[in-house]
């Protein structure tokens with residue numbers, strides 16, 4: 001059941017040394033591309049980093065994403081500024097969630113870390129990766145086989161839901 005995958009997905013910040021194959025990375029990315037986008041613009045961009053030295057540099061630039069140093073790979077998610085900015089961040093969020101869930105369904109852990117557009121860390125990250133001038137970061141998402149277990153708790157809160165029937 002999809003709801004089980006959704007509920008059992010937790011942010012994983014510690015990873016084993018086990019590699020994630022090219023095919024698996026491709027499947028996770030493919031999930032991103034199937035997310036809905038405003039006016040179907042699909043203006044997202046993805047930088048996939050597997051190189052260990054670059055992962056370490058990313059962790060230094062983004063202390064809030066320190067786990068990047070030990071991840072199997074990271075996907076820096078962003079968009080091309082000036083095309084559909086009003087919706088691009090939301091579109092990227094949908095793509096990210098698709099990747100987290102696809103990874104979970106494959107037994108791969110992940111964590112979504114903030115890297116907001118125009119932030120100093122976002123600009124430094126884009127520079128390090130040689131992204132085009134108009135690339136704006138939204139998040140850095142780390143993936144790897146889990147080396148930690150997270151519990152699942154119930155989150156449904158009826159106080160946050162209003163039914164109009």
Ligand SMILES: Cc1cc2nc3c(=O)[nH]c(=O)nc-3n(C[C@H](O)[C@H](O)[C@H](O)COP(=O)(O)O)c2cc1C
Nearest residue numbers: 009010011012013064065111112113114115139150
């Ligand atoms: C927009 C966004 C930004 C986040 N930024 C960070 C971050 O910078 N570092 C981090 O370790 N986790 C980050 N997280 C992960 C959250 O801490 C995590 O999703 C939350 O605590 C709920 O836990 P769960 O993912 O295990 O359900 C972020 C999540 C989102 C959605």
